[in-house]
Every structure is written in C-alpha cells, then in structure tokens.
Amino acid sequence: MAEPLFRRGPLRFFRELGTRSQVALCQLPLTLVVAALAVATPFAWPSLLQNPVYLAGIVLHAALFAACFLVPWERLPHRPYLLIPVLDFLAIGLLRNGAMPLLPGLAVLVVFPVIWLSASGMLARSSLVLSFVGPMLIMLPPVLGRFPNLTASDVTTVFLFPLMMLAVSLAIRFASINLRLQQRELAKKDRELRRLLHQSREREKLLETVLDATDVGIAAVDRSGHFLVSNIRQRDFRRATRADDAVPGQGHQLIFGPDRRTLLPPEKRPISRAVAGESFADYLVWAGEGNEQRAVSTAARPLMSEDGSLTGAVVVYSDVTGWVEALTANQELVSNVSHEFKTPLNSIIGNVDLVLDDVSALPPQVSRRLEVVQRNAERLLALVSDLTASASTALNVHPKRTDLASLVETSVGSAQAQAEQAHIELTADVPSPLWAYADPIRIGQALDNLVSNAIKYSPDGGRVRISAEAGSDWVQLSVSDTGMGISSDDAARVFRRFFRSDAARDAAIPGAGLGLSITKMIVERHGGTITCVSGQGEGSTFTLTLPADGPPPSF
Numbered sequence: 001m002a003e004p005l006f007r008r009g010p011l012r013f014f015r016e017l018g019t020r021s022q023v024a025l026c027q028l029p030l031t032l033v034v035a036a037l038a039v040a041t042p043f044a045w046p047s048l049l050q051n052p053v054y055l056a057g058i059v060l061h062a063a064l065f066a067a068c069f070l071v072p073w074e075r076l077p078h079r080p081y082l083l084i085p086v087l088d089f090l091a092i093g094l095l096r097n098g099a100m101p102l103l104p105g106l107a108v109l110v111v112f113p114v115i116w117l118s119a120s121g122m123l124a125r126s127s128l129v130l131s132f133v134g135p136m137l138i139m140l141p142p143v144l145g146r147f148p149n150l151t152a153s154d155v156t157t158v159f160l161f162p163l164m165m166l167a168v169s170l171a172i173r174f175a176s177i178n179l180r181l182q183q184r185e186l187a188k189k190d191r192e193l194r195r196l197l198h199q200s201r202e203r204e205k206l207l208e209t210v211l212d213a214t215d216v217g218i219a220a221v222d223r224s225g226h227f228l229v230s231n232i233r234q235r236d237f238r239r240a241t242r243a244d245d246a247v248p249g250q251g252h253q254l255i256f257g258p259d260r261r262t263l264l265p266p267e268k269r270p271i272s273r274a275v276a277g278e279s280f281a282d283y284l285v286w287a288g289e290g291n292e293q294r295a296v297s298t299a300a301r302p303l304m305s306e307d308g309s310l311t312g313a314v315v316v317y318s319d320v321t322g323w324v325e326a327l328t329a330n331q332e333l334v335s336n337v338s339h340e341f342k343t344p345l346n347s348i349i350g351n352v353d354l355v356l357d358d359v360s361a362l363p364p365q366v367s368r369r370l371e372v373v374q375r376n377a378e379r380l381l382a383l384v385s386d387l388t389a390s391a392s393t394a395l396n397v398h399p400k401r402t403d404l405a406s407l408v409e410t411s412v413g414s415a416q417a418q419a420e421q422a423h424i425e426l427t428a429d430v431p432s433p434l435w436a437y438a439d440p441i442r443i444g445q446a447l448d449n450l451v452s453n454a455i456k457y458s459p460d461g462g463r464v465r466i467s468a469e470a471g472s473d474w475v476q477l478s479v480s481d482t483g484m485g486i487s488s489d490d491a492a493r494v495f496r497r498f499f500r501s502d503a504a505r506d507a508a509i510p511g512a513g514l515g516l517s518i519t520k521m522i523v524e525r526h527g528g529t530i531t532c533v534s535g536q537g538e539g540s541t542f543t544l545t546l547p548a549d550g551p552p553p554s555f
C-alpha cells in the first residue's frame with residue numbers, strides 16, 4: 001500500500017536519478033542564485049570584480065557544482081557528498097565577506113546548506129553543530145576586524161544569525177523525523193497488509209480445497225448473480241446445463257422442471273430464486289438432456305450483510321439421480337402390483353356380494369364367515385386403491401369453482417354411521433355457500449380421509465368438528481377431534497408415506513399410513529397447504545388451505 005505513495009510524482013523522479021544527479025540537484029538552488037549573482041556583478045557591482053575573496057567564493061561555488069557531477073559518489077565508501085554543503089559554508093563565507101559592505105545580505109545563502117544538511121537525516125548532531133558554527137564563522141571575520149571595539153550589534157550578528165540557522169535546522173530536523181516516522185508507520189502497515197493478504201490467500205486455498213472435497217455443488221453469488229465462490233461439483237452442474245451466460249440465471253440453460261422436458265423459465269432457476277431472496281430446500285430440477293440428464297436437488301440460503309440487507313446467496317446442489325430413479329422404480333412396482341391385485345379382489349368382492357344377496361339361503365355360520373371375507377376384501381381393495389394413488393406421480397386434479405359447504409355436508413353424511421358406532425358427536429360449522437377453487441371429487445376424498453381418521457383415532461368416543469374460515473384469496477377447512485392425538489414430533493411426520501404412530505399401532509387401529517400422504521398430495525396439487533396441530537392425548541386439528549379463486553380466465 002505504501003509503495004505507490006512513495007513512487008508517485010517528484011519523489012519517484014528523484015529516486016530514479018543517479019547519485020551524482022541527486023547531489024547536483026540538491027546543490028542546484030544555491031548554484032543558481034550564485035550564478036545570477038555572478039552574472040549581475042559586472043553591471044551592478046563592478047568593483048567586486050577586483051575583489052579576490054569574492055571571486056574565490058564564485059569560483060569555489062562553480063567547483064563545488066562541478067564536483068557534484070564529477071566525483072563518483074556512488075563508489076566512495078559512506079558516500080561523503082555531505083562534504084558539498086559543508087564546503088558551501090566556506091564558499092558563502094568568501095562570497096559574503098568579499099562582498100562586504102556592498103552585499104551584507106548574502107549571509108542568508110547559508111540557509112541552503114543548512115537545509116540540505118538537516119534534511120539529509122545523516123550526521124544528526126554534526127549537522128546541528130554545523131548549522132550554528134558555519135553561519136557564526138561566516139559572520140565572524142568583519143566583527144573580528146573591529147575587535148576590541150565591538151558594538152552590541154556586532155555581538156548580536158555573531159550569535160543571533162547562527163541561532164536563527166540553528167532554529168531552521170531544528171525545525172527541518174523535526175519535520176523530517178516526523179516524516180520518517182510516518183514512512184515507518186506506513187511501511188509497517190504495508191507489511192501487515194501483505195501478511196493479511198497472504199493469510200487470506202491461504203484461507204481461500206483451504207476453502208477451495210474443502211469445497212472441492214465435498215460431494216455437493218456449492219456456489220456463492222452476489223446480488224446480481226455473479227459467482228463469488230464455486231466448487232468443482234457446481235462447475236460440473238454448469239457444464240451439464242451448458243450454461244452460456246455470463247450472469248447465472250440469464251441466457252440459455254438446460255435446466256428442466258419435474259417433467260424433465262419443460263425448460264424452467266429464467267426466474268424459476270435455483271440461482272435466480274436465491275438471488276431474489278428466496279430461501280428453499282429440496283427444490284428438484286433436471287440438468288442437461290438425454291442420457292446425461294441428472295436430477296439435482298437444490299437448496300438456497302440468502303447472504304445478509306451486518307445491517308440485514310441482502311448481499312447475495314449460497315446455493316447447494318446435490319445429485320439425486322440415483323435416489324429419484326430408485327423411487328420411480330419403487331413407485332412403478334407398487335403401482336403395477338396394486339393394479340394386478342385389483343382385478344382378483346374385485347372378483348372376490350363381487351362373488352361374495354352375490355352369495356350374500358341371498359343370505360337367508362345360507363347357514364348363519366357361513367354367512368358370518370362370508371361377511372368377514374367381504375369386510376376384509378373391501379379393506380384390502382381400499383388399501384390397494386390408496387397404494388395406487390400414492391404411487392401415482394400424475395395425480396390429476398381438475399379444480400373449478402366449488403362450494404366446499406356441500407362437500408362438508410356430504411362427508412358428514414357418509415361418516416355419520418361410523419361416528420355413531422364409535423360414540424362420536426360429529427358436527428360441522430361451515431357457512432354456506434363456501435366457494436373455493438377446488439376439484440370436488442379430490443377435495444371430497446381428502447375431507448373424507450380427515451374425518452374418517454378423526455373418528456378412527458378417537459377410540460373412546462368424543463367430538464369431531466369441521467369448521468371453516470375464509471380470507472380474501474384463500475379458504476380454510478379444519479377437522480378437529482378430541483381423540484388420542486399424536487406427539488408433536490410425530491405430527492411433523494404424519495404426511496410421510498407409510499407413517500403410523502406407535503399409539504395407532506399399539507391400539508391396533510387398522511391403516512396403512514397412506515391416507516394423509518395422498519391428502520397432502522391432493523391439497524398441494526391445488527396450490528394449497530395442509531397442517532397438523534396435535535398433542536399426545538389432546539386431540540388433533542388438521543387444517544387445509546385452498547385458493548379461493550383460480551387463475552383469471554384466458555380468452
């Protein structure tokens with residue numbers, strides 16, 4: 001940092017000169033004044049041309065200036081060029097005393113060697129002594145000539161003028177010490193900065209190594225989406241998407257949505273979402289095309305400055321192709337097996353129904369056994385339907401303007417018998433009509449599932465209540481029960497496929513753990529959400545939120 005400061009302007013120019021030129025440059029101001037004096041002498045003070053002392057002063061000056069160039073200072077030990085200002089005192093003494101009484105003011109020329117000596121920073125004490133003694137010796141000869149008849153002015157001249165020069169020397173000395181201290185301070189800071197720079201480069205290298213050693217792609221971007229840091233995996237991802245953009249999020253990129261074919265619009269790409277300040281996890285995108293296509297799960301967290309403003313984001317990429325393929329294979333298997341089960345099951349149920357149609361013709365024991373077969377076959381069919389639905393990634397919903405109040409009414413009607421059997425008071429408190437943008441069949445299915453669960457998981461009887469709330473652009477339906485409830489840990493997992501609470505298992509309440517995952521899928525396909533609030537032994541409340549209106553009609 002300090003370097004450029006010292007290299008700038010005249011200093012730089014001075015440094016680049018050779019030693020001889022530097023010495024000559026220091027002598028130049030005095031030489032110029034003396035040269036001017038020499039030129040003016042024949043015209044202004046012709047009598048001085050006869051004065052050998054004065055002329056000796058001029059000649060000595062010329063010789064000193066020539067010596068600046070001619071002496072090989074750089075080769076001499078200790079570079080004794082300070083001899084020049086010392087000899088300047090002699091030259092000025094000759095000049096001044098030779099020009100007396102015509103030019104008494106010439107004594108002031110000693111300021112030049114005094115400045116040079118003091119600013120050189122060398123021979124500190126000697127330069128102070130010389131700054132006093134030199135001028136004193138210059139002032140002394142005329143005064144000595146008048147000895148012993150000295151006046152007060154003679155004594156003042158001999159001491160006051162050298163004292164002034166000593167003061168000049170001291171002032172310059174202090175100023176140059178100050179300057180040198182500042183230089184040292186700057187040099188220290190410069191060293192410190194270099195050390196920090198070195199340290200930060202080392203850390204950067206370490207960070208890069210750590211990042212490259214991880215299995216996930218990581219990128220940090222600034223607010224405009226420029227990469228600040230990225231690792232090898234992330235660069236692989238960019239290569240797979242063949243990004244041809246300078247700024248991520250813009251330009252053409254092969255990043256596809258869940259169907260693996262539809263290109264994501266730029267604003268839906270992970271980095272664009274992250275730069276917009278979104279924080280997300282498990283955002284699945286497909287990178288690249290054909291056999292090279294990879295499933296990538298992305299997550300992002302915003303980067304905040306100390307004052308809380310958004311400065312960028314960190315985006316993480318994990319290749320989940322293997323996992324997604326295994327899941328798809330699993331779903332295909334479940335869906336094929338369930339499909340194969342359906343036909344024989346329907347045949348069993350149909351035939352048992354036919355036999356039971358004429359129940360009076362059967363011995364009572366046989367009819368009871370057949371009823372058990374019928375019940376279990378129906379349960380098996382319901383389970384197979386749930387399995388098919390949960391394995392289906394293409395669960396279609398066809399939302400339209402729907403009155404949820406009538407769906408609630410139907411659901412209450414069909415669950416009433418089950419509720420009565422379980423000694424449950426089933427009520428609904430829903431304003432009619434209650435419009436929402438929903439698929440009546442699918443939302444009816446979701447509602448039936450929630451109500452049937454509420455009854456099923458209230459083995460000791462109690463109350464089940466359906467209530468509603470409507471906002472300007474959303475509608476909420478809540479199903480609450482006073483049943484066995486679930487712990488808050490389990491409440492966070494109820495929507496996972498095949499999840500069943502220990503309490504449900506222990507109480508041998510039948511179920512496969514699929515109903516809520518299907519319900520969640522249905523609600524999410526509507527652009528809605530579902531939540532569960534529950535506590536062990538405190539009952540549960542499931543709330544689904546649906547959009548009140550669909551997208552505006554397109555003409």
Ligand code: ADP
Pocket residue numbers: 453454455457481483484485486494499500501502504510511512513514515516517539540
């Ligand atoms: P199933 O009821 O067939 O087991 P679900 O997906 O509908 O499957 O429910 C998953 C699990 O969530 C249940 O096994 C049960 O442990 C818990 N659960 C669901 N609804 C309730 C409820 N209303 N009260 C208490 N637990 C519930």
